[in-house]
Amino acid sequence: xxxxxxxxxxxxxxxxxxxxxxxxxxxxxxxxxxxxxxxxxxxxxxxxxxxxxxxxxxxxxxxxxxxxxxxxxxxxxxxxxxxxxxxxxxxxxxxxxxxxxxxxxxxxxxxxxxxxxxxxxxxxxxxxxxxxxxxxxxxxxxxxxxxxxxxxxxxxxxxxxxxxxxxxxxxxxxxxxxxxxxxxxxxxxxxxxxxxxxxxxxxxxxxxxxxxxxxxxx
Numbered sequence: 001x002x003x004x005x006x007x008x009x010x011x012x013x014x015x016x017x018x019x020x021x022x023x024x025x026x027x028x029x030x031x032x033x034x035x036x037x038x039x040x041x042x043x044x045x046x047x048x049x050x051x052x053x054x055x056x057x058x059x060x061x062x063x064x065x066x067x068x069x070x071x072x073x074x075x076x077x078x079x080x081x082x083x084x085x086x087x088x089x090x091x092x093x094x095x096x097x098x099x100x101x102x103x104x105x106x107x108x109x110x111x112x113x114x115x116x117x118x119x120x121x122x123x124x125x126x127x128x129x130x131x132x133x134x135x136x137x138x139x140x141x142x143x144x145x146x147x148x149x150x151x152x153x154x155x156x157x158x159x160x161x162x163x164x165x166x167x168x169x170x171x172x173x174x175x176x177x178x179x180x181x182x183x184x185x186x187x188x189x190x191x192x193x194x195x196x197x198x199x200x201x202x203x204x205x206x207x208x209x210x211x212x213x214x215x216x217x218x
Contacts, residue, residue: 006210009098010203011148013155014162018200021163025196029129032190033117036128040120042184049178049185056179067176071132076103079139087146095146098206099139106138106198107131110191121184129190130183133173137195140169145203166196 010018036043042050056064069075080100087096110131119128144165148158174188183191 006092006094007149008207009094009142009145009149010200010207011145011153011158013153014145014148014158014200015204017155017159018162022197022200025193028193029113029190029197032186032193033113033128036117036119036184036186038118043186046184046186061179064176064179067172068132068180068182071135071173076107076135076139083139083143092146094206094210095142097210098145098203099142101206102142102199102202103135103138105202106134106195109198110134110194113190113194119184119187121187122181127183128187129194130174130177130187131191132177132182133170133188133191134194134198136173137166137170137192138199140165141195141199142203145199166192170195 070079080103083099084096087093087099110129113129114126114131117126117128119126121127141162144162147153148161153161170188170192174183174185174192177183177188178185
């Protein structure tokens with residue numbers, strides 16, 4: 001008990017900017033879903049980027065497989081558990097909830113979208129949007145949001161950090177998914193935008209519920 005209010009997981013300085021980004025990301029997810037609904041082959045944009053991932057060396061393929069593991073159930077669960085335990089040890093229950101809820105809500109959203117869009121790859125495998133890309137992007141977003149609050153960064157620096165983290169994580173997992181042939185490039189973009197749309201909204205909701213329920217003793 002410190003008598004001080006717990007810090008918000010969505011810093012006030014970032015709310016407007018991330019809200020606009022989330023809205024644009026939502027529109028992108030919807031637009032791509034409509035464009036590629038019931039498709040089973042690469043689109044024009046996919047054909048532009050696919051050659052960049054073809055013909056990689058065995059070493060790079062191993063790197064892609066290791067990155068892909070982070071989005072698999074075992075790898076994702078390990079990341080979440082380690083991060084949640086760290087937050088609890090630092091007495092940041094609100095942050096722990098965001099990490100678990102933010103990633104779960106994001107991946108859950110992709111699972112709901114996939115059968116609605118009906119895009120497939122390699123036969124009957126639903127591919128849009130990429131859940132692996134969405135997960136790692138959401139995880140990076142939550143970590144960056146928490147770092148922004150911890151460091152007391154302002155709007156410009158905080159937003160830059162959050163977007164940079166999302167870009168690096170999304171690019172890394174997206175490259176792995178394309179290299180392994182698990183997703184089309186536009187599936188990756190849809191997964192990245194799904195995280196940008198869902199994670200800030202989840203952070204805002206966590207703050208609202210925490211403030212209303214007084215999770216942290218004051």
